[in-house]
Amino acid sequence: MHLDPMMMNITIVLSVALAIGYLAVRVGLPIVVAYIISGIMLGPSVMGVINDQETVTRVGEIGVVMLLFFVGMEVSIPNLMKRWRIAVIGTAIQITISVVVCLGLVWAFHLPANLGILFGFMVSLSSTAVVLKELQDAGEMDAPFGQNAVGVLLVQDMAIVPMMIVLSLIGDNEIHASELFKQVIGGVVLLSVAIYLIKTGMLHIPAFLKGSIEKRVLLGLFLCLSAATLTSWLGLSPGLGAFLAGMVLASSDQSDWVHEHLESVYVIFVMIFFLSVGMMVDTNYLMAHLPLVVGATAVVFLFNSGVNVFVMRALGESWGMALITGGLLSQIGEFSFLLASVGVFAGILSQALHELSVIVIAMTLLFSPVWMMMTKWLARQQGLLPR
Numbered sequence: 001m002h003l004d005p006m007m008m009n010i011t012i013v014l015s016v017a018l019a020i021g022y023l024a025v026r027v028g029l030p031i032v033v034a035y036i037i038s039g040i041m042l043g044p045s046v047m048g049v050i051n052d053q054e055t056v057t058r059v060g061e062i063g064v065v066m067l068l069f070f071v072g073m074e075v076s077i078p079n080l081m082k083r084w085r086i087a088v089i090g091t092a093i094q095i096t097i098s099v100v101v102c103l104g105l106v107w108a109f110h111l112p113a114n115l116g117i118l119f120g121f122m123v124s125l126s127s128t129a130v131v132l133k134e135l136q137d138a139g140e141m142d143a144p145f146g147q148n149a150v151g152v153l154l155v156q157d158m159a160i161v162p163m164m165i166v167l168s169l170i171g172d173n174e175i176h177a178s179e180l181f182k183q184v185i186g187g188v189v190l191l192s193v194a195i196y197l198i199k200t201g202m203l204h205i206p207a208f209l210k211g212s213i214e215k216r217v218l219l220g221l222f223l224c225l226s227a228a229t230l231t232s233w234l235g236l237s238p239g240l241g242a243f244l245a246g247m248v249l250a251s252s253d254q255s256d257w258v259h260e261h262l263e264s265v266y267v268i269f270v271m272i273f274f275l276s277v278g279m280m281v282d283t284n285y286l287m288a289h290l291p292l293v294v295g296a297t298a299v300v301f302l303f304n305s306g307v308n309v310f311v312m313r314a315l316g317e318s319w320g321m322a323l324i325t326g327g328l329l330s331q332i333g334e335f336s337f338l339l340a341s342v343g344v345f346a347g348i349l350s351q352a353l354h355e356l357s358v359i360v361i362a363m364t365l366l367f368s369p370v371w372m373m374m375t376k377w378l379a380r381q382q383g384l385l386p387r
Contacts (some may be wrong), residue, residue: 039278043054060273072246087151127333186234
């Protein structure tokens with residue numbers, strides 16, 4: 001019988017992910033770290049089991065969408081609304097500080113100002129996927145610092161659209177008034193409809209559509225992906241649509257069966273996303289530029305943690321809450337991969353700087369759970385958190 005190479009590759013992927021996942025859990029590391037390391041090993045620069053990185057990345061993006069869909073069903077809307085100042089004002093201050101500092105750095109090295117704006121945008125975006133997975137696994141989604149982080153991440157996701165518009169203006173691309181109109185009007189209408197449905201709880205799904213396991217799985221996937229597709233068509237973040245869909249479901253008491261029947265599918269897609277992050281790491285480039293990558297990664301962690309702690313303290317949070325929130329938001333997020341690609345397309349970012357940016361982003365995602373563990377340990381040592 002002919003051996004199907006795809007089946008063999010899938011078996012290898014699952015074997016590696018299971019083995020590294022087991023080791024990671026045994027030594028107390030989050031499963032996210034295991035998935036990213038598995039992606040590095042399975043990727044083109046090590047074992048070469050998976051070479052079609054673009055397809056894996058696209059499939060993995062569904063994992064981020066489903067993650068936000070599940071978070072939308074779990075998040076406490078009243079608690080989230082109580083902390084709107086931190087989410088909106090805090091994010092605006094944090095992005096501004098990041099851009100100003102990066103502008104100062106490129107000015108000091110006599111580099112173009114548009115490069116500083118691009119780096120400022122990239123550094124200011126934290127990882128929705130990593131942070132929410134950490135909060136879910138630790139059961140800290142409803143903790144004050146968890147609510148702070150979720151609010152900031154949502155506003156950051158919404159800030160991607162104006163960031164891309166700015167990059168188009170300062171780069172070689174053109175922006176179209178019709179696209180901008182669609183984004184603004186579509187976003188306002190979508191948010192208004194979502195708020196209305198959440199307040200009234202009017203969403204009703206007929207019983208015949210969820211009468212069997214197959215129907216429930218397909219319906220749950222349809223609700224998640226159709227909402228993400230709509231916001232993507234509007235030029236907004238797909239994750240925003242999925243998050244709103246999850247909140248609407250939760251408000252109508254429809255979320256229990258979605259959780260029950262979609263959780264296994266969600267786990268697979270989230271794993272694929274983190275595998276795709278690991279595959280972006282070119283180990284040859286990493287070894288050739290190890291001091292530069294390590295230095296840049298450390299600077300990002302320290303800078304983002306420091307800026308977020310400053311912002312949280314300025315908005316009235318305690319030192320403990322500020323330190324934990326700053327640690328959670330210390331990495332560079334997956335949407336910065338998109339901004340880096342936009343920067344290349346707009347003629348702002350050179351190919352060499354793009355390669356460095358991609359690997360530094362991947363390294364911050366890989367070591368973010370470790371940084372968070374160190375931050376919590378420091379907070380406990382200083383008496384800012386209970387031991």
